[in-house]
Structures are given as C-alpha cells and as structure tokens.
Amino acid sequence: MPNQRSKHLLPGFGLTMGVSLFYVTLVILLPILAMLLKLAGMGLPEFWRIISSRRAIAAYQITFSSAFYATIINGVVGLLLAWVLTRYRFPGRRILDALVDLPFALPxxxxxxxxxxxxxxxGWYGQFLEPNGLKINYTQAGIVAAMAFTSIPFVVRAVQPVLEEVDESLEAAAETLGASRWQIFTRIIWPTILPAFIGGCVLSFARSLGEFGAVVFIAGNIPGVTEIVSLLIFIRLDEYNYEAAAALAFVLLAVAFLTLLATNALAAWQTRYVERAA
Amino acid sequence: MNKLLLSAAAALALVATPALAQPTDLLNASYDIARELFDEENAAFIPAYQAANGVAVTINQSHAGTSTQARAILEGLPADVVTFNQVTDIEKLVEGGFVSADWQSEFANSASPFYSLPAFLVRAGNPKGISDWGDLARDDVSVIFPNPKTSGNARYTYLAARAWANEEFAGDEAKVVEYLTKVFLNVPVFETGGRGATTAFAERGLGDVLITFEAEVLSAVSLLGADKYESVVPSVSLLAEFPVAIVDKVVDSRGSRDLAKAYLDFLYSDDGQRIAAGRNHRVNNETVAAEFADRFPEVRLVNVDEAFGGWAKVSEEHFAEGGLLDQVFVNQ
Amino acid sequence: MTRSRSAGEIILITLAVTLALFVLVVPLVLIFSFALREGLGVYFANIIEPNTLHAIWLSVMTALIVVPVNIVVGAALAWLVTRFRFRGRQLLISIIELPASMSPIVAGVVYLFLYGGQGLLGPFLQANSLQVMFTPLAIVLVSLFVTAPFAARELIPLMSQQGTEDEEAALSLGANGWQMFWYVTLPNISWAMVYGAVLTNARVMGEFGAVSVVSGAIRGQTNTLPLQINLLFNDFNVTGAFAAASTLTLIAVATLVLKSILESRRHG
Structure with a gap:
C-alpha cells in the first residue's frame, strides 16, 4: 500500500503494481518457493551438516573471494569503459561499445x-605469462578471470545510461566557477552515478557467485582447492541428492539476496542524501 | 491467487501431448558423446524398419550426461528408450517406476549391445613408457581423466584402477588407498565430462596420459592423428557396459512399445553391431567381432559384479558422499 | 565539444582501448580463427547444418518472446519503484534481482521442482495432459527468469535520477497517463531500455546452464544454440562448435549495430 505521506500525483500505481506482482510471483517467487519446499523436506541438523561440511566451506571461500576480486576488477574496468564510451569521441568508439556485450553473447x-x-x-597469453611464473589455468586466478570476463557488461551498462544523462550544464557552470576536473567528478558526477555503479557491481558480484559454465573449464575443479559452490551443487544433483543441492543453492542465494538488500538500502539512503543536498 | 496461477500456467502450456494410437516417432535419450554413433545407427534403422513394416519412422535424439537424462525422464521427458553408458542411471529409472526391474534380462548381454573399457591414450612414441595402471602413480607422470563425481567415464577409471590395485596389493586396503591417492594427485584438472578431458589432453597438451573409454581412445587416435597419439591397453581393465532399456511408463502411455523394441533389437543386429564396432566399441556378435578383431587387442576384463559385488553396492560404498572415492579424491 | 584533447583524456582512451583489445577483441579473434581454421567452405557447411539452423531459429524465437516481455515488465516495475513509496519496495527491488545471482543450473532445477513430473505443479499438469518441461515453453520460462533483472536494473537508477518533474508538468498540462508515458517518460528512458534489451537479448541467446536442465536437449526440437554448440564440441567438432559460437557473436554484433544506427539517428 502507498505510504500516506507520498503525494499520489502520478498515475499507474495499480497497473504497474499488478503487472509487477503477477510477474514476480509467477516467474521468480513460485520457482524459488518450490526450492524452499524441497528444503523443508530435510531437518535442520541435516541442513546444517550439508552446508557446513569442510568441503562446502572450502568451496564458499574460493567462490566468494574470487567473486569479490572479479567484482573489484569489473568495477574499475567498467567505470573506465563507461566513462570513455560516453564522454569521448574517438575512432572505433562504436565498435568498442558493441564489444562490451560480447561476454554475455557467448555461451x-x-x-x-x-x-x-x-x-x-x-596459448596466445599463456606463452608469455607462464615463463614469468603467472599460471592462470587451473588456479584461483583462472576462476577470477572467468568470473570477471562473464560479468564485464554489468557495471558498464549500469553506469552508461546515467552518465549520458548527467546534466552537462551543471558541469559547465562548475567549470566557469573555477572547479577542477577532479572536483567536478567527485562532487557532481560521482554522486550521480554512484547508485548505478553500486548496482552494477552488485549484479556483477552476484552473477560471479553463480557462474558455472565458464568457471569449470578453467578452474581445475580439485575439491577443496579450486572447486566452486556451483560445481558442488552440480555434483549433488548428479548424485540425485536434490535436498543437498537445494541446501547449497540456498546458501548462495541467501548471500546474494542479503548483498542485494544491503546495497539497495545503501543506494536508497545515498539517493535521499543527494536529493537533500541538492 | 493459487487458482489464478494454475489457470495461467494452464493457459501458458501450449504443448499438450495426446496419446496417439501408433506413433511413428521415437525419442532416444542417450549419453553426451554418442551423437555420431546414433546418427549412423538411426540412418540404418529407418530404412530397415520401413522395409520390414512399411512405415517410415522418425528417430529423435537427445544427448546429455546420463544423470541429467535420467533426471529429465523422471521429471517428464517423454523418452521411449534410453541408451546410456551407466547402469546406475537406469536403476534410478527403475526406482522411479519408469523401467521394469528386470530390464537387464529383456535384451542380451545384460541389455548391453556393445561395451568398452578404460584404456590409455599417450603421446606418440609413449615417451614416459606408460604401460599399466602402476605407472599412473609415478611422480613424473601427469594423468588426465574427468571428475568421477560428474562423469561416469571417470567412475569406470576409478573402479578399474582400484580393481588392478586390489590384485596388485592383494587386497591391502591401506596400500590401495595410497596408490589411488597418488594417482588422483597426479591429475592437474578434473574436467566435468569425458570429451572435455580429451580436449584438455589433445588441444591443450595437458598430461602424459589420458584415461578414457577405449572407444574414445581409438577415435582420438584416428581423428587426431596416429602420428601424434597412440593407444595403450593395460594388463587388466573393467568391463564398461553401455546399457539400453525401454522406458515402460512412456511407451505404455504412447503405445510405442513395438517400435521401441524393434529399435533396440536393431542395435543387436549384424548391421547395428557393425556400426557400433566401426565406432570403436567392442561387440559380442561373433561375426562382427571377427571382422574387427585386429582393432581390439586381447585384454583381461573384470566386471563390477565380480570385483565389487554389483552396482548397488558400488554406489553405496564408493560413490556416495563421503564414500571410498571421496577418501582418495577429496581428502588429498 | 570542440576543446582539444587533454592528456588525461588521451591516457584514459588508450587505457580503455588497450584493455578492450586484450579482453574483448582477442577472444573474438580466437573464436573466428577456430571457426575458420578449416576454411570458409567448412565454416558455412557447419552453419547451414539443419540442426544448427534449427537451434539458431529456436534461440532467436526465444529471444523475440523474452526480450519484449522483460522490457515491458521492467518498465512497469521501474515506474512502480521509482515513482511511488510503499511498504516492501526495497524487498521488491531485491527480489527482482535474485535470478541473476542464482547459479544457472539451480535456476533450471527450481523450474523442475515446480513444473516437473515430481514437482509442485507436476500432478496437476499431468492430470490435464499438459507438458511444460522439455518443451520450448520451458526454455522461454527459464529465459524469462534468468534475464528478469536486466531491464529493470537499467531503468531504476536512471528513472530515480531523472525525478518526476517533467511527468508532473505533463499531467498538469492535461495529458492523460498514457500520453504522459508515451511523450515524456519513454523518450527519457529509451536509452536505458535499449541497453536493457541488448543485455537481455545477449543473455537469452547465450544461456546454457538453466536451459540445459529444462530443455531435454531433443535435437531439432528443443536444442538451443548454446546446447548445439556443446553437442558439436562433444563430437570432436571443435571447428563446428566455434562456427556456431561465431553466429551467436554475429547476432550480438548485429544487435549492437542496430543500436548504433538508432543512436546516430537520435543524435542526427
């Protein structure tokens, strides 16, 4: 129900609420409910035994830390690409823009x-890296590389539309008032794009947590060393142990959901802060 | 709300499957690397069936890991027949009431029209001199086989290595475990499927020896070049069956039992066996086996029943979570 | 803008282009060099193989259904959460983002838990001879699921940043709801929508894990392009697999070219 304080000027509350709830329920919640019901079939001690086994914990460590590193890489790279793509005109810009989505288009x-x-x-890269002691394949670096590669578009595509809409007159005004480029960026641009940037990072992190197809090729898949949670889930499914698979999936999902919830709250708080400051 | 959702789901379900009297199509759910084999079998079966029955039939193929396939059938994939490379996955269909419990007596050779065995693929000239299972535990040997947790192929490898070690160490379990642990430590990467392991060995040059089905080893040699690779058959190996079964629940509701039976029978016919042997599988048909004798060296084979007391016991003791496999694989 | 390039600008562009070269261009070159390593004839023969063609068709059809649905729903959802304050708003935003964080295999499996023979709705579906799993419908459903967040995720930050002044002005000038949306909101968010569509399209075309669980992988019927690539790869046909993969890449590039054309029309 709408909050009493908000002025209900704009139309469409009922319609969009109806569409959203119908869709979210049918496409997202119902399947997740089915998973939770599967989980309900096992007792709490059994659930705890599965999710806290040594092998599972090793898998969480490798998965979460790799996703974290991949997200940092993508945050930096994504911001750079989004900035260059929206702010500068140079030969090949369109092509670069098109290429950003490549990691998504590839199975x-x-x-x-x-x-x-x-x-x-x-390989083209390995022949230069390996003699220098940089081994990527079948190490954690490989996992990070695969996670980073498959989620490159998130930050770029989240930041890009917002960056395109940043009010340039505001920047021009600041410039005439003698603000430096750096000041303009930190005071005007950064606060505007921050919610989108965080959103992109979170999606990138969440996607990395669940990434399976690309990672198993490069990870080595050695239990306790380079075995990710998704592979463990896959193994449990192959053992016809649906409950264990659902339990491990639930852990991944819960972590992703809490991260999303926390950052969305943060973004909302930040937006209000900016609005108040404006 | 629930009612609304249900009717929405019903409205969305565009594809209904009415039970036809005499279906002329068949769905064969098979393992993931069998596409070319069954392309060839199907191309031979269709005219043979038409000649005998005057009906042109369509054979549809689905390929994936056999656990995935069994899961899909349990959840409603309408496969009339299964042609797997794992006995245990058909047993899952028995448990689910999709296949009758005596399926192994419905067709010859325990319902396995052809068979293979774990064998070695080494680089040309066999530079590391790998000739038997014992060599796999050497410190200077890097071994490639897929993840036994996700690949049936690798489960056969594990069992074959264990069968050899049981004989070698006269049943001394501590020595067997030590040997197997060493072998697993020599594996730099566990691909999830058999073909992935072959690619890692061949395309990326990983490892000194690839262990996979003999059928795969021989195909790799002929496809990728006899100048680059050669096959090694160890002193003893494990019989790897490729079991087939009619999915009773599906054929009974579709009325396709006769076609399904004719299809699986065809795999045992001279023509069907010749195709399988041509694709490097060993067959029991004596005429065809003689034709291809020079391709398959003599080897002593043990089977799961003799060496390990049957698949049910193997699943429980070795492959279950925390079982004997995990002892040498996970607790490295 | 006619100002000359600053040193910083040049450094940033160089950095971005170099990165893109190593991270995006080289993999692309690798795909095509594998796809073409047996010559152009083999390449085209691989692509017009009937099962590969059917897989391309199925993937394109799936995208044609999924992309519009998720764009419309994404727009509705973004409107709802950026224009109104209500209880559970944050929760709704977070829920819509959940599917992107699920392991694709798990996404497929939860649909099995729901529509499969032993699933929640299984008995009901079977009683009515309805089959959802292992049909193209199942592929569409999981594709909707895995790409549900993309459009909304593009639109929400933009629309909350834009604020509501323009729309309120339109209403006060006597526009009705649809007119306001059509003439004021839509032009403002069209870019984010295009980005959302591009992302959604790319992911739908490329999705493997979730689809592999629910499709049944029946060749010529429910085999999507990524599944077909996997099958070819499993046939030792690495060249064929990469040829099929290159078509996915080409489709993605075509989408992007389309986007660029739209963009230049907008600026021109």
Whole structure:
C-alpha cells in the first residue's frame, strides 16, 4: 500500500503494481518457493551438516573471494569503459561499445573454452605469462578471470545510461566557477552515478557467485582447492541428492539476496542524501 | 491467487501431448558423446524398419550426461528408450517406476549391445613408457581423466584402477588407498565430462596420459592423428557396459512399445553391431567381432559384479558422499 | 565539444582501448580463427547444418518472446519503484534481482521442482495432459527468469535520477497517463531500455546452464544454440562448435549495430 505521506500525483500505481506482482510471483517467487519446499523436506541438523561440511566451506571461500576480486576488477574496468564510451569521441568508439556485450553473447562454456585456450602454456597469453611464473589455468586466478570476463557488461551498462544523462550544464557552470576536473567528478558526477555503479557491481558480484559454465573449464575443479559452490551443487544433483543441492543453492542465494538488500538500502539512503543536498 | 496461477500456467502450456494410437516417432535419450554413433545407427534403422513394416519412422535424439537424462525422464521427458553408458542411471529409472526391474534380462548381454573399457591414450612414441595402471602413480607422470563425481567415464577409471590395485596389493586396503591417492594427485584438472578431458589432453597438451573409454581412445587416435597419439591397453581393465532399456511408463502411455523394441533389437543386429564396432566399441556378435578383431587387442576384463559385488553396492560404498572415492579424491 | 584533447583524456582512451583489445577483441579473434581454421567452405557447411539452423531459429524465437516481455515488465516495475513509496519496495527491488545471482543450473532445477513430473505443479499438469518441461515453453520460462533483472536494473537508477518533474508538468498540462508515458517518460528512458534489451537479448541467446536442465536437449526440437554448440564440441567438432559460437557473436554484433544506427539517428 502507498505510504500516506507520498503525494499520489502520478498515475499507474495499480497497473504497474499488478503487472509487477503477477510477474514476480509467477516467474521468480513460485520457482524459488518450490526450492524452499524441497528444503523443508530435510531437518535442520541435516541442513546444517550439508552446508557446513569442510568441503562446502572450502568451496564458499574460493567462490566468494574470487567473486569479490572479479567484482573489484569489473568495477574499475567498467567505470573506465563507461566513462570513455560516453564522454569521448574517438575512432572505433562504436565498435568498442558493441564489444562490451560480447561476454554475455557467448555461451559461458565457449567463454570458458576461449579463456582456457588463451591461457594455456602454448596459448596466445599463456606463452608469455607462464615463463614469468603467472599460471592462470587451473588456479584461483583462472576462476577470477572467468568470473570477471562473464560479468564485464554489468557495471558498464549500469553506469552508461546515467552518465549520458548527467546534466552537462551543471558541469559547465562548475567549470566557469573555477572547479577542477577532479572536483567536478567527485562532487557532481560521482554522486550521480554512484547508485548505478553500486548496482552494477552488485549484479556483477552476484552473477560471479553463480557462474558455472565458464568457471569449470578453467578452474581445475580439485575439491577443496579450486572447486566452486556451483560445481558442488552440480555434483549433488548428479548424485540425485536434490535436498543437498537445494541446501547449497540456498546458501548462495541467501548471500546474494542479503548483498542485494544491503546495497539497495545503501543506494536508497545515498539517493535521499543527494536529493537533500541538492 | 493459487487458482489464478494454475489457470495461467494452464493457459501458458501450449504443448499438450495426446496419446496417439501408433506413433511413428521415437525419442532416444542417450549419453553426451554418442551423437555420431546414433546418427549412423538411426540412418540404418529407418530404412530397415520401413522395409520390414512399411512405415517410415522418425528417430529423435537427445544427448546429455546420463544423470541429467535420467533426471529429465523422471521429471517428464517423454523418452521411449534410453541408451546410456551407466547402469546406475537406469536403476534410478527403475526406482522411479519408469523401467521394469528386470530390464537387464529383456535384451542380451545384460541389455548391453556393445561395451568398452578404460584404456590409455599417450603421446606418440609413449615417451614416459606408460604401460599399466602402476605407472599412473609415478611422480613424473601427469594423468588426465574427468571428475568421477560428474562423469561416469571417470567412475569406470576409478573402479578399474582400484580393481588392478586390489590384485596388485592383494587386497591391502591401506596400500590401495595410497596408490589411488597418488594417482588422483597426479591429475592437474578434473574436467566435468569425458570429451572435455580429451580436449584438455589433445588441444591443450595437458598430461602424459589420458584415461578414457577405449572407444574414445581409438577415435582420438584416428581423428587426431596416429602420428601424434597412440593407444595403450593395460594388463587388466573393467568391463564398461553401455546399457539400453525401454522406458515402460512412456511407451505404455504412447503405445510405442513395438517400435521401441524393434529399435533396440536393431542395435543387436549384424548391421547395428557393425556400426557400433566401426565406432570403436567392442561387440559380442561373433561375426562382427571377427571382422574387427585386429582393432581390439586381447585384454583381461573384470566386471563390477565380480570385483565389487554389483552396482548397488558400488554406489553405496564408493560413490556416495563421503564414500571410498571421496577418501582418495577429496581428502588429498 | 570542440576543446582539444587533454592528456588525461588521451591516457584514459588508450587505457580503455588497450584493455578492450586484450579482453574483448582477442577472444573474438580466437573464436573466428577456430571457426575458420578449416576454411570458409567448412565454416558455412557447419552453419547451414539443419540442426544448427534449427537451434539458431529456436534461440532467436526465444529471444523475440523474452526480450519484449522483460522490457515491458521492467518498465512497469521501474515506474512502480521509482515513482511511488510503499511498504516492501526495497524487498521488491531485491527480489527482482535474485535470478541473476542464482547459479544457472539451480535456476533450471527450481523450474523442475515446480513444473516437473515430481514437482509442485507436476500432478496437476499431468492430470490435464499438459507438458511444460522439455518443451520450448520451458526454455522461454527459464529465459524469462534468468534475464528478469536486466531491464529493470537499467531503468531504476536512471528513472530515480531523472525525478518526476517533467511527468508532473505533463499531467498538469492535461495529458492523460498514457500520453504522459508515451511523450515524456519513454523518450527519457529509451536509452536505458535499449541497453536493457541488448543485455537481455545477449543473455537469452547465450544461456546454457538453466536451459540445459529444462530443455531435454531433443535435437531439432528443443536444442538451443548454446546446447548445439556443446553437442558439436562433444563430437570432436571443435571447428563446428566455434562456427556456431561465431553466429551467436554475429547476432550480438548485429544487435549492437542496430543500436548504433538508432543512436546516430537520435543524435542526427
């Protein structure tokens, strides 16, 4: 129900609420409910035993830390790409813009195959990296590379539309008032794009947590060392142990959901802060 | 709300499956690397069936890992027949009431029209001199086989290695475990499927030896070049069956039992066996086996029943979570 | 803007282009070099193979259904959460983003839990001889699921940043709701919608894990392009697999070219 304080000027509350609830319920919540019901079939001790086994904990560590590193890489790279693509005009800009979505268009298995071929000791990159002691394939670095590659578009595409809409007259005004480029960026641009940037990072992180196809190609899949949670889930499914698979999936989902919830709250708080400051 | 959702789901379900009297199509759910084999079998079966029955039929193929396939059938994939490379996955269909419990007596050779065995693929000239299972535990040997947790192929490898070790160490379990642990430590990467392992070995040059089905080893040699690879058959190996079954629940509701039976029978016919042997599978048909004798060296085979007391026991003791496999694989 | 390039600008552009070269262009080159390594003839023969063609068709049809649905729903959802304050708003935003964080395999499996023979709705569906799993419908459903967040995620930050002044002005000038949306809101968000569509399209075309669980992988019927690529790869046909993969890449590039044309029309 709408909050009493908000002025209900704009139309469409009922319609959009109806469409959203119908869709969210049918497409997202109902399947997740089915998973939770599967989980309900097992007792709490059994649930705890599965999600806290040594192998599972090792898998969380490798998955979460790799997703974290991948997200940092994508935050920096994504911001750079979005900035360059929206702010500068240079030959090949359109092509670069088009290429950003490539990692999404490739089936993840192909992405994994491409990466593992590039980083093989005879591969285009591996032949230069391996002699210098940089081994990517079948190490955590490979997992990070696969996660980062498959989620490149998130930050770029989240920041890009907002950056395009940043009020340039505001920047021009600041410039005439003697503000430096850096001041303009930190005071005007950064606060505007921050919610989108965080949103992109979170999606990138969440996607990395669940990434399977590309990672299994390059990870080595050695239990306790380079075995990610998604692979463990896949193994449990192959053992026809649906409950265990659902339990592990639930952990991934819960972490992703809490991250989303926290950052969305943060973004909302930040937006209000900016609005108040404006 | 629930009612609304249900009717919405019903409205969305565009595809209904009415039970036809005499279907002329058949769905064969098979393992993931069998596409070319069954392309060839189907191309031979269709005219043979038409000649005998005057009906042109369509054979549809679905390929994936056999656990995935069994799961899909349990959840409603309308496969009339299964042609797997794992006995245990058909047993899952038995448990679910989709396949009758005596399926192994419905067709010859325990319902396995052809068979294979774990064998070795090494680089040309066999530079590391790998000839038997014992060599896999050497410190200077890097071994490639897929993840036994996700690949049936690798489960056969594990069992074959264990069968050899049981004989070698006269049943001394501590030594067997030590040997197997060493072998697993020599594996740099566990691909999720058999073909992935072959690609890692061949395309990326990983490992000194690839262990996979002999059928795969021989295909790799002929496809990728006899100048680059050669096959090694160990002193003893494990019989790897490729079991087939009629999915009773599906054929009974579709009325396709006769066609399904004719299809699986065809795999046992001379023509069907010749195609399988041509694709490097060993067959029991004596005429065809003689034709292809020079392709398959003599090897001593043990089977799961003799060596391990049957698949049910193997699943429980070795492959279940925390089982004997996990002891040598997970607790490295 | 006619000002000359600053040193910072040049550095940033160089950095971005170099990065893109190594991270995006080289993989692309690798795909095509694998796809073409047996010559152009083999390449085209691989693509016009009937099962590959059917897989391309199925993937395109799926995208044609999923993309518009998720764009419309994404717009409705973004309108709802950026224009109104209500209880559970944050929760709704977070829920819509959930599917992107699920392991694709799990996404497929939860649909099995729901519509499969042993699933929640299984008995009801079977009683009515309805089959959802292992049909193109199942592929559409999981594709809707895995790409549900993309459009909304593009629109929400933009629309909350834009604020409501323009729309309120339109209403006060006597526009009705649809007119306001059509003439004021839509032009403002069209870019984000295009980005959302591009992302959604790319992911739908490329999705493997979730689809592999629910499609049944029946060749010529429910095999999507990524599944077909996997099948070809499993046939030792690496060249064929990469040829099929290159068509996905080409489709993606075509979408992007279309986007660029739209963009230049808008600026021109």
């Amino acid at each position: 993840t298995a192909v992405a994994g195959l491409v990466l593992v071929t590039l980083f093989a000791d005879t």
